[in-house]
Amino acid sequence: MTGASPMPTIDVLVVGGGSAALCAAIAARRHGATVRLVEQAPVHLRGGNSRHARNFRLLHDEAHWYVPDSYGEDAFLRDLHRVTAGATDEVLARLLIRGSADIAPWLQANGVALQDPRSGVMPHSKRTAFFLGGGKAMINALYATAASIGVEIGYDSEVVALQLDDAHCGEVVIARGGIAGPIVAKAVVLACGGHQADRAWLRESFGDIADGLVIRGTPYVTGRVLRMLLDAGAKPVGDPAQAHIVAVDARGPEVDGGIVTRITAIPYGIVVDRNAKRFHDEGEDARKTHYARWGARIAQCPGQIAYLIMDAAGRARALPTALPPIEADSVAALAAKLELDPQALSATVAGFNDAVRESGTEALVPPKSHGAAALTTPPFAAYPMRPGLTFTHFGVAVDPQMRVLTTDGHLENIFAGGMIMAANVLGRGYLAGLGVTLSAVFGRLAGEEAARHAAR
Amino acid sequence: MPPDDLTDEADRVLRICTACMYCDGLCAVFPAIAGKHDFTPNDLDYLANLCHNCRGCWYACQYAPPHPFAVNLPNALAELRQRSYADYAWPRWLGAGFAANAGVVTAIVGGVTTLTLLATALLVPAEVLFAAHRGAGAFYQVVPWPIMAGAAAAALLWAVISIGVSAISYWRSIAPRASLGATLRALVPALRDIVTLRNLGGGGPGCNDASEKFSQQRRWCHHIMVAGFLASVASTLIAALYHHALAIEAPYPLTSLPVLSGGIGGVAMLIGIGGLLRLERRADRAPSAAAEVRLNLVFLVLLALVAASGLAVLALRDTPAMGLTLSLHLGLVIGSFVVLPVSKAVHGVYRSMALLRAAIDRAVPRPRRGGEE
Ligand SMILES: Cc1cc2nc3c(=O)[nH]c(=O)nc-3n(C[C@H](O)[C@H](O)[C@H](O)COP(=O)(O)OP(=O)(O)OC[C@H]3O[C@@H](n4cnc5c(N)ncnc54)[C@H](O)[C@@H]3O)c2cc1C
Ligand code: HEM
Ligand code: SF4
Ligand code: SF4
Numbered sequence: 001m002t003g004a005s006p007m008p009t010i011d012v013l014v015v016g017g018g019s020a021a022l023c024a025a026i027a028a029r030r031h032g033a034t035v036r037l038v039e040q041a042p043v044h045l046r047g048g049n050s051r052h053a054r055n056f057r058l059l060h061d062e063a064h065w066y067v068p069d070s071y072g073e074d075a076f077l078r079d080l081h082r083v084t085a086g087a088t089d090e091v092l093a094r095l096l097i098r099g100s101a102d103i104a105p106w107l108q109a110n111g112v113a114l115q116d117p118r119s120g121v122m123p124h125s126k127r128t129a130f131f132l133g134g135g136k137a138m139i140n141a142l143y144a145t146a147a148s149i150g151v152e153i154g155y156d157s158e159v160v161a162l163q164l165d166d167a168h169c170g171e172v173v174i175a176r177g178g179i180a181g182p183i184v185a186k187a188v189v190l191a192c193g194g195h196q197a198d199r200a201w202l203r204e205s206f207g208d209i210a211d212g213l214v215i216r217g218t219p220y221v222t223g224r225v226l227r228m229l230l231d232a233g234a235k236p237v238g239d240p241a242q243a244h245i246v247a248v249d250a251r252g253p254e255v256d257g258g259i260v261t262r263i264t265a266i267p268y269g270i271v272v273d274r275n276a277k278r279f280h281d282e283g284e285d286a287r288k289t290h291y292a293r294w295g296a297r298i299a300q301c302p303g304q305i306a307y308l309i310m311d312a313a314g315r316a317r318a319l320p321t322a323l324p325p326i327e328a329d330s331v332a333a334l335a336a337k338l339e340l341d342p343q344a345l346s347a348t349v350a351g352f353n354d355a356v357r358e359s360g361t362e363a364l365v366p367p368k369s370h371g372a373a374a375l376t377t378p379p380f381a382a383y384p385m386r387p388g389l390t391f392t393h394f395g396v397a398v399d400p401q402m403r404v405l406t407t408d409g410h411l412e413n414i415f416a417g418g419m420i421m422a423a424n425v426l427g428r429g430y431l432a433g434l435g436v437t438l439s440a441v442f443g444r445l446a447g448e449e450a451a452r453h454a455a456r
Numbered sequence: 457m458p459p460d461d462l463t464d465e466a467d468r469v470l471r472i473c474t475a476c477m478y479c480d481g482l483c484a485v486f487p488a489i490a491g492k493h494d495f496t497p498n499d500l501d502y503l504a505n506l507c508h509n510c511r512g513c514w515y516a517c518q519y520a521p522p523h524p525f526a527v528n529l530p531n532a533l534a535e536l537r538q539r540s541y542a543d544y545a546w547p548r549w550l551g552a553g554f555a556a557n558a559g560v561v562t563a564i565v566g567g568v569t570t571l572t573l574l575a576t577a578l579l580v581p582a583e584v585l586f587a588a589h590r591g592a593g594a595f596y597q598v599v600p601w602p603i604m605a606g607a608a609a610a611a612l613l614w615a616v617i618s619i620g621v622s623a624i625s626y627w628r629s630i631a632p633r634a635s636l637g638a639t640l641r642a643l644v645p646a647l648r649d650i651v652t653l654r655n656l657g658g659g660g661p662g663c664n665d666a667s668e669k670f671s672q673q674r675r676w677c678h679h680i681m682v683a684g685f686l687a688s689v690a691s692t693l694i695a696a697l698y699h700h701a702l703a704i705e706a707p708y709p710l711t712s713l714p715v716l717s718g719g720i721g722g723v724a725m726l727i728g729i730g731g732l733l734r735l736e737r738r739a740d741r742a743p744s745a746a747a748e749v750r751l752n753l754v755f756l757v758l759l760a761l762v763a764a765s766g767l768a769v770l771a772l773r774d775t776p777a778m779g780l781t782l783s784l785h786l787g788l789v790i791g792s793f794v795v796l797p798v799s800k801a802v803h804g805v806y807r808s809m810a811l812l813r814a815a816i817d818r819a820v821p822r823p824r825r826g827g828e829e
Contacts, residue, residue: 044522054478113661118481118718120659121490132659133516140515140668153807232748253524260475260519320493322525 010034010152011454013185014226014447015159017041018048019135019189020418020439022142024447025151025342026110028189031451036183037146037155038174040192041220045256046141046155048193049217049419050436052258054135054229057129057433059101066104066114069126071098076103081128081429087238087393087427095400096425099441104129107440111141115345126435137437159192159225167412186413187381188453189440190404191448193419194391195223202389205240212304214248214388222373226420229396235405238423240394244430245295248388250305264291265318267371269310270352271385276344277336278352283370284361292430296388299387307338308383309349311375333379349375391435392413395423400445400450413434414454417446459497462539466532467495468502472525481659484649484814485533486513489533501543502630504536505803506810508655510663510674514743541751541802544629546621553745553798558754561795565758568794569787576783585779601699604786611793618797623805630809634816642815649811654680666738672800674735681728681759687721688766707773719770725763729756755800764790 012028014021017039025037026390039046061070076097076260080088108114113132113243115122122130131138147153160180161173171182195201197219202210230236267286271294272278280297284290310318315325328334352375355364361372395416397405402415418439426434459467470489473479485507492499511530519525537802553560634642637778649655653675656663662670679713694713698704708715733756736749765785772781792799 010786042522044520113659115481115659121477121487122480131478132481134476134518135511136478136518137516144668152772154759255524258476258518259478260525262475272494320471321490322472322475324471324493 009184009186010036011185012036012187012189012447012450013038014151014182014191014450015172015191015420016189016191016193017046017155018191018193018418019053019138019142019436020050020193020420020443020446021048021189022050022139022146023440023443024189024191024415024417024450025146026142026149027444027447028451028454029146029149030153031448031455033187033451033454035150035165036152036154036185037291038154040222041155043155045145045218045220047218048164051136051264052217053257053436054129054136055099055122055125055130055433056103056436056440057431058104058437060104064104065116067126067129068124071127080425082435083429083431084425084427085429087429088425091363091400093425095445096441097167100389100437101314103437103440103444104443107142109139111145112138113141124273125432126402132369138436147412153384162225162228162232162414164187164411167406167409169411169414185383186416187450188373189402189443189450190225190229190414190416190420191418191443191446192225193218193223194388194395194422195221195226195240195344197221198223200331201240202229205392206243206299207299208326209299209304209387212299212386213245214250214252214257214386215388216246216248216257216261216388217255219255221419226395229404229414229416231408232389232411235397235407236394237396237397237421238392238393238427239337242290242393244390244393245299245310245387246390247291247294247298249321249323250384250386257388260322261388262291263294263308263321263385265310265314265321265383266290266294266308268314268317269308269375270349270368272307272309272345272348272423274303274307274340276307276340276348278348278366279306281366281369283368283372286370289432294385295389295397298385304387306385307340308336308346309375309383310381312377312379312381313373314375315381315429321383325383327379327381329378329380331375331380332381338382338384358455366425379432390430391419391422393423393427395419395421397421398424398442401449402442403449413450415446415450417443417448417451430453459486462532462535463497463500466500466504466536469527469532470495470660471530472527473513473529476519478518479516482512482516482654483508483510483659484811485529488814488817498629500625501540502810502813503807504533504540505626506655506814507533507537508653508663508807509534509663509744509748510656510658511740511743512658512663513579514740515664515668526741530743531745534743534748537803537806538745538747538751540626540806544622544626544806545797546618546625546800550618550798553795554751557747557751560798561758564795565788565791568791569784572787572790573780573783574744576779586775586776588776588778605696607790608786611790615793615796615801619802619805619807622802623798623809626806628811631815632813632816638816638819642812642819645818646808646812649815650808655811664740667734667740670767673731673774673800674747677728677731677735680724680726681732684724684726685726685759685762687717687724688763689721691715691721715770718766722767722770724762724766725759729763730759732756750792751800756790758792758795758799762792 011033012035014025014037015160018251025035029035038421079133115132157174160175163171173180173182176360247263249261272356325338330345331349335342355361356372356374371387398416398421403410404414422438460587474489514530517527517529542554545551656675662672665674691714765788768781769785772778
């Protein structure tokens, strides 16, 4: 030691405050490292998108109290191949799947409570386990555990600069309450999510459509650190213009609306654009995940808005929504409330009703191929819908030690875990519960590797 | 009841919860709202009393303030619960007593106790009152048995009738359409939930008594307090049995059943109450309703006074202070009976009925929903 250093030096600095960051911090601390975690959000809004998650996907060869049946490695990999259409790194995918096998006990050992599938009313799932109380409860438990084992936690702390010499990260500059200060860490884990809340970046990738997008998750995932990494030569993976976009209630908040603004009733009615014209087959896909296909379609509509129109029978089949639907006793009156052309909407509904045959439509373009039922019973109900962005399929490439890759090698002491590197395995598509699994498994691994690096 | 700010807020929050359902494993409230599109005033009365205010869903809520949805379900339901106490009170005018509860309870219990003390002091000759009574019938030398029993019975009868009428009208509001058979089959599961306070368990790990940390303290303190309370009631009943059926007169020896169960019961009550008061002091107030906290505190203090005065009678029964202490205890007991219908006591009745309804509904398979992503 040569005199007192003006900066605090620690073993591992973890950037982020969601499941990836917490798993990294806890894993690194349990490996004996001194750890500081910096979360950009204030304490009451901590937890990134992990706060909005509910369940996670896990490999298991036998039933456990928290998950029935079994879900094997091959089945998991097959599902992943199916949704990504091959846009997955085989080595990392296997690492993820095998790592998911002990993530449930690991999370529980770190204070996270899981839900007994026989309690409550959650859907039956042999592929995923559910957090008791949801993602926020999981986050709370992990923060409590991290604090209790000595992880230093800073809120309102945004990483604003990474100082990179060659492949080595020296200072990390953290802004807190308008004051920026450097930290030096032997290893840095970047677990600060993707860039889905950065509208400027979205505009670069999506053009004008970006302004019509609702950001479903936290506003604090801005991608600032991801940009710094790329600027410093990190190798990108995926495509920032590929995203998981779902149909959400247009009346919900612009950002952070989470799960409850999702509109899942599309198969029970018809969807029109702001000219009161139908534009796609509402019966094409009646699977539970159909809403994830409608996001991109609504994004292509003029003004990025569309309207789900149902009658009373359709509404009765729909799941309850956070905001009650807009209702009226006639189609024309409904149109007026929606500020659509009443005549145009009446004509569309009448044309649809005339074309309805047993469970489908005849000579209608576009058709409603399944579950078509005439809209006749008042009150009529409508949801205005917008495209809601969950995450983009874009991030930095990593190796199996979670080291950030550059075009000709890897950064020496920077590790990445979670959504920031998800596109390595999830180049396209989505599987329910994969977001948290990915963050927990790779976050934990990044933390362990960082601690190992710091101990060298 | 026409919609107003409280029902509108509960309706707004419950809609968000039905769309979310992340908390469905925490307690009985969430399965009870699953799949519901609308909430009637009767639904709200049911849900308000089904909630045990465990605060689990406050700490677990992804939409808690400062999120713009500002979801605070425990608070919304606690406000409604408080109002339901007033709405279902019988006679109707009694409902007003919940608003200024501390004043009403202090005035009535204080008045009854003072009257009892005064009557004792004025009617009982000093040499009897301040004598150290020993042996059979000593208590009744101070306050004659028929007066003692009569006054207490009259006050209790009032409480039972008042709370009973309220309970019937509450059940009429919330009762599900279910056959008698289905209702009877639900009795045992309901009783289990009532006795174990399962819904104060946060679905397993415990509730958020004072903070984000899970604990079972509130539940255990309540159990200890209720057990103590039941032991004290048992002590009174056994004493009545001794007196009437066996013709053994009080005071009974220290090792006798009435004295043992009364003594242990009183101490247990004080321990439980102490624990609950401590938790009330430390708790985060955001998820509770101010009126409910006041109601809790008033009832806790009242129970503590009754328990402490009962223990004092036991401790001082061989001394000249026995007479006045006994009279004080009696006054407090009778006063408590009188205010029972405007006290926290009603929560047990409404909650038990809400739990019965939940148990009936549970027998019917619930809609499962897609809450994952
Ligand atoms: C509405 C919704 C529902 C979802 N439901 C599920 C589900 O049920 N199951 C599932 O598996 N997945 C779900 N997901 C996806 C899942 O939430 C994410 O994939 C996962 O939580 C990502 O975790 P993470 O830790 O990598 O990122 P995040 O949880 O997003 O955390 C990123 C963190 O980094 C912080 N941060 C960002 N920039 C900086 C900076 N410069 N300095 C400091 N800190 C910074 C942020 O504040 C944030 O705390 C859902 C997502 C959404 C939006
Ligand atoms: C009949 C079944 C009963 C049930 C289901 C029940 C349930 C509950 C619950 C859930 C609470 C915590 C939430 C709240 O403050 O309202 C509570 C609090 C309380 N109960 Fe009960 N209870 C029952 C019987 C009793 C009895 C017999 C007593 C008196 C001896 C009692 C006295 C209290 C008191 C004083 C509180 C307030 C404690 C505090 O400040 O947190 N309860 N009860
Ligand atoms: S997380 Fe919030 S909105 Fe969702 S069920 Fe729980 S309390 Fe309701
Ligand atoms: S406070 Fe507890 S009992 Fe009340 S609704 Fe929330 S989780 Fe259920």
